[in-house]
Amino acid sequence: MDLLQALQERRSIYNFKRDPVDKLTLSTIFTYASWAPTHYMKEPWRIHVYQGEGRKAFVHAIIASYERSGMIKRDQKGEKMKASMTDFLLAIPHHALIYFPIDADPIRYEEDYAAVSAFIQNAQLAAWTFDVGMLWTITPYMHDPAFYKDIGLDEQMKIAAVMQIGYPQKIPNSKPRTPIEDKLTFMT
Ligand SMILES: Cc1cc2nc3c(=O)[nH]c(=O)nc-3n(C[C@H](O)[C@H](O)[C@H](O)COP(=O)(O)O)c2cc1C
Known part of the structure; x- marks a missing residue:
């Protein structure tokens, strides 16, 4: 598959098969991702891949954050929602938390965030060539200090995304x- 084909054909994946992707394939994908441009060669990206039994505590931390925020109510209906969300999240083979150290200088911070975003898109494209699907997610728990504490992440780190990863069950249109x-203007 060439680069342009991957650019066009990659899709966000919402349904994954249960089979895990092996560690070598995931490391290879993130190795390709690390060819992203990075100012001062900071390579700010950091990745924690939660998989197998490692998903449990991570998913529980997500659910606990949803409960704190009121997104999951602490009533009977909420209990049902909590159970189905837990099952849904635990069925995803891998959750890759992508984060980077917060630079106190706002310009450096922006550069780092941009580099990490390039890293993420590289990862998505590399994954696609290995028939591995991803969903880039950004959700409110990424701003919840208690969530940071629950997963043992230093608050000097910025969470850029959680990538849901696995072999696609279904590829969306x-x-x-x-x-x-409509968006491009040549200024001559
Ligand atoms: C920064 C970013 C955050 C995203 N967050 C979510 C998300 O939280 N949930 C979700 O379902 N999709 C999320 N997406 C995926 C977009 O919905 C998806 O890229 C868009 O629908 C286009 O589909 P495609 O990626 O298949 O072309 C996110 C994408 C980006 C770039």
Whole structure:
């Protein structure tokens, strides 16, 4: 698969098979991702992959955060929702927490965030060439200090995303993009 084909054909995956992706494949994917541009060669990305039994505490920390935020109510209906969300999240083979150290300088911080975003997209594209699917997620628990504490992450770190990873059960249809002419202006 060439680069342009992967760029166009990659899709966000919402349904994963149960089979895990082996560690070598995941390391290879993240190795390709690390060819992302990075100012001052800071390579700010850090990755924790939660898989197998390691998913349990991570998923419980997510659910606890949803409960604190009120997204999951502490009533009977909430209990049902909690059970189904837990099952749903535990069925995803891998959750990759992508984070980076917070630079006190706001410009450096932006550069680092941008580099990590490039890293993430590289990972998605590399994964696609190995038939591995990903979903890039950003959710409110990433701003919850208690969540940081629960997963043992230093608050000097910024969580950029959680990537859900596995072999696709179903590949969604392509979502067409706006013709670039609508957004592109040559200033001559
Ligand atoms: C920064 C970022 C955050 C995203 N967060 C979520 C998310 O929390 N949940 C979700 O379902 N999709 C999320 N997405 C995926 C987008 O919904 C998806 O890329 C979009 O629908 C286009 O589909 P495609 O990736 O298959 O082309 C996110 C994408 C980006 C770039």
